[in-house]
Amino acid sequence: MSEAVEGREALALLEHARDVVGPELRASVETLPGPLRRVAMYHFGWEHADGSPADGATGKAVRPALVLAAARAFGGDPGRAVRAAVAVELVHNFTLLHDDVIDDDTTRRHRPTAWTVFGVPDAIIAGDALFALALRVLAEDRHPASGPAIERLTACVVELCAGQQADCAFEERAPHDVSLDECLTMAIAKTGALLGCSCALGALYAGATPERTSALDAFGREAGLAFQLIDDLIGIWGDPGRTGKPAGADLAARKKSLPVVAALGSGTPAGEELAALYGAPMSPADILRAAEAVERAGGRDWAQHQAAERMGVAVQELSRAVPDLAAAGDLLALAEFVTRRTR
Amino acid sequence: MSEAVEGREALALLEHARDVVGPELRASVETLPGPLRRVAMYHFGWEHADGSPADGATGKAVRPALVLAAARAFGGDPGRAVRAAVAVELVHNFTLLHDDVIDDDTTRRHRPTAWTVFGVPDAIIAGDALFALALRVLAEDRHPASGPAIERLTACVVELCAGQQADCAFEERAPHDVSLDECLTMAIAKTGALLGCSCALGALYAGATPERTSALDAFGREAGLAFQLIDDLIGIWGDPGRTGKPAGADLAARKKSLPVVAALGSGTPAGEELAALYGAPMSPADILRAAEAVERAGGRDWAQHQAAERMGVAVQELSRAVPDLAAAGDLLALAEFVTRRTR
Numbered sequence: 079m080s081e082a083v084e085g086r087e088a089l090a091l092l093e094h095a096r097d098v099v100g101p102e103l104r105a106s107v108e109t110l111p112g113p114l115r116r117v118a119m120y121h122f123g124w125e126h127a128d129g130s131p132a133d134g135a136t137g138k139a140v141r142p143a144l145v146l147a148a149a150r151a152f153g154g155d156p157g158r159a160v161r162a163a164v165a166v167e168l169v170h171n172f173t174l175l176h177d178d179v180i181d182d183d184t185t186r187r188h189r190p191t192a193w194t195v196f197g198v199p200d201a202i203i204a205g206d207a208l209f210a211l212a213l214r215v216l217a218e219d220r221h222p223a224s225g226p227a228i229e230r231l232t233a234c235v236v237e238l239c240a241g242q243q244a245d246c247a248f249e250e251r252a253p254h255d256v257s258l259d260e261c262l263t264m265a266i267a268k269t270g271a272l273l274g275c276s277c278a279l280g281a282l283y284a285g286a287t288p289e290r291t292s293a294l295d296a297f298g299r300e301a302g303l304a305f306q307l308i309d310d311l312i313g314i315w316g317d318p319g320r321t322g323k324p325a326g327a328d329l330a331a332r333k334k335s336l337p338v339v340a341a342l343g344s345g346t347p348a349g350e351e352l353a354a355l356y357g358a359p360m361s362p363a364d365i366l367r368a369a370e371a372v373e374r375a376g377g378r379d380w381a382q383h384q385a386a387e388r389m390g391v392a393v394q395e396l397s398r399a400v401p402d403l404a405a406a407g408d409l410l411a412l413a414e415f416v417t418r419r420t421r
Numbered sequence: 422m423s424e425a426v427e428g429r430e431a432l433a434l435l436e437h438a439r440d441v442v443g444p445e446l447r448a449s450v451e452t453l454p455g456p457l458r459r460v461a462m463y464h465f466g467w468e469h470a471d472g473s474p475a476d477g478a479t480g481k482a483v484r485p486a487l488v489l490a491a492a493r494a495f496g497g498d499p500g501r502a503v504r505a506a507v508a509v510e511l512v513h514n515f516t517l518l519h520d521d522v523i524d525d526d527t528t529r530r531h532r533p534t535a536w537t538v539f540g541v542p543d544a545i546i547a548g549d550a551l552f553a554l555a556l557r558v559l560a561e562d563r564h565p566a567s568g569p570a571i572e573r574l575t576a577c578v579v580e581l582c583a584g585q586q587a588d589c590a591f592e593e594r595a596p597h598d599v600s601l602d603e604c605l606t607m608a609i610a611k612t613g614a615l616l617g618c619s620c621a622l623g624a625l626y627a628g629a630t631p632e633r634t635s636a637l638d639a640f641g642r643e644a645g646l647a648f649q650l651i652d653d654l655i656g657i658w659g660d661p662g663r664t665g666k667p668a669g670a671d672l673a674a675r676k677k678s679l680p681v682v683a684a685l686g687s688g689t690p691a692g693e694e695l696a697a698l699y700g701a702p703m704s705p706a707d708i709l710r711a712a713e714a715v716e717r718a719g720g721r722d723w724a725q726h727q728a729a730e731r732m733g734v735a736v737q738e739l740s741r742a743v744p745d746l747a748a749a750g751d752l753l754a755l756a757e758f759v760t761r762r763t764r
Contacts, residue, residue, distance in 0.1 A: 110579065111579070112583075180542040206515075206549075211575070214576055243546045
């Protein structure tokens with residue numbers, strides 16, 4: 079399998095991951111008891127709300143693809159890492175179920191979120207069950223890396239929780255009150271940690287040394303932060319043709335995204351102007367002014383440079399972990415894919 | 422340690438478990454990142470809402486005591502099973518945090534529930550973090566039983582989720598629509614599974630065979646169901662002096678508890694009368710009539726007999742698991758303690 083995959087581009091790697099991991103993922107979810115299974119099957123896009131089969135508007139499978147690519151990069155058999163790939167995807171989806179409840183989000187992957195269909199209690203419980211299932215899949219795996227993988231994944235979930243908690247708390251605080259450092263830590267925890275952990279699990283399953291495993295974890299984290307910075311830029315200036323996200327969406331919600339927090343902390347008049355605008359709900363004209371203020375305060379440049387810098391660090395960590403650049407190619411392709419959208 | 426504990430009664434076993442497990446439990450919780458730690462410290466009763474130290478109205482530690490007693494019963498060193506005891510108590514408290522959100526409960530251990538103090542998002546996230554921590558504590562344990570313990574505990578959490586989901590779903594259904602079988606399955610999942618798992622983990626940590634481990638799991642499950650039946654009787658006829666629970670509380674909430682479901686399915690005129698009363702909110706006089714109807718329909722007798730029968734099965738399973746009755750004494754004392762309250 080390794081030969082057939084090498085050299086393909088990121089989209090092919092993702093499709094391959096969905097093909098290889100999808101059936102095992104679905105088989106795991108199908109072991110859940112009745113009503114929990116139904117909530118989970120709906121959430122994954124495999125069933126409609128009434129339980130009839132659906133096409134499966136499942137996620138892109140970035141995390142499973144990272145697990146498999148990391149295993150390949152260390153000369154491991156990615157086929158033996160499929161359970162690890164299933165586990166990270168289950169964890170990712172457990173957090174989505176809970177985050178949608180917590181953030182009161184009503185749409186996910188162009189469909190009504192699970193809690194809007196089945197109620198908050200069932201969405202919380204189904205999330206808990208997916209998390210338990212993730213660990214169960216790893217624990218039942220007879221692979222020698224199973225134990226260390228569980229250690230890493232549970233530590234990662236604690237960090238994910240801290241990130242989600244910080245994100246909620248920031249929304250409650252005054253615009254000037256959130257520091258850029260806090261914001262970066264939150265973004266690494268909420269977005270980088272599971273991408274890094276996915277890479278680390280693939281490495282562990284291929285028998286990589288602790289040092290290389292940690293370097294690959296750092297690669298995933300840094301790439302994750304670069305992704306978040308670019309996502310935040312899209313949330314302000316948009317890329318509606320490709321993402322369906324309207325320009326200004328994050329500003330309208332007065333989100334304390336990274337470019338905004340950088341602008342607020344810039345000590346510039348434009349930063350003050352932005353803080354004033356963020357003090358109350360904004361009209362469409364205000365939103366345009368806020369976007370301009372972020373730019374004048376240097377928030378846009380900062381985020382773009384920061385994203386490039388983080389990708390640079392990611393590539394350094396990758397070359398520390400996998401010195402053979404040919405073997406690292408798939409991981410690099412995936413990292414570039416997730417951060418490519420505005421480039 | 423084993424000699425000093427043998428022969429003491431259940432209260433001493435529980436106190437001993439709190440002494441031995443409490444510091445490790447607290448040390449684990451203190452590893453959580455800031456705001457999550459604060460929610461958890463409050464939930465466990467170690468801190469007030471403002472973060473100042475509190476007495477610690479922590480739970481009775483039934484589950485940790487079962488882990489230690491099970492390890493002792495198989496000749497193991499209970500000191501080596503402390504992490505397993507910490508893990509089951511963390512899982513128990515993760516479910517309490519989520520259940521209080523789901524059931525909209527405002528009081529727990531005579532204090533406002535965490536979600537009423539910190540908000541629903543923080544309570545959900547803190548619950549997730551405690552669950553992750555539970556598995557992390559086990560995964561980081563170098564004991565050879567750590568892997569099998571994780572398998573059992575994650576399978577148990579899936580069952581707990583199914584039980585909690587069923588419990589919520591029953592409340593939405595018409596009185597006649599819930600069968601006694603469904604209700605018993607729900608009670609075993611929601612109450613029995615974690616008690617059984619606690620026993621099984623102690624057995625695994627003492628190197629018990631799979632057969633004996635399973636028998637001890639069954640012991641805990643059956644004792645747990647007996648406990649639930651007795652708790653349901655208290656929820657109708659009360660034992661206010663000892664529990665603080667007013668008589669009729671479960672009837673006032675029109676809960677589909679086991680004696681009620683037995684009465685509703687009895688095919689008796691009293692069962693019909695109860696169904697009619699359950700069709701609408703009840704006055705205090707109605708609640709008294711409902712309690713009498715449950716009794717006339719045979720629900721009270723059924724529950725009492727069923728509880729005794731389940732305890733009988735529990736004792737049989739215990740003697741299959743631990744033929745030496747002296748070694749099984751502590752487990753029996755704990756099982757009798759949790760089901761003793763009305764006797």
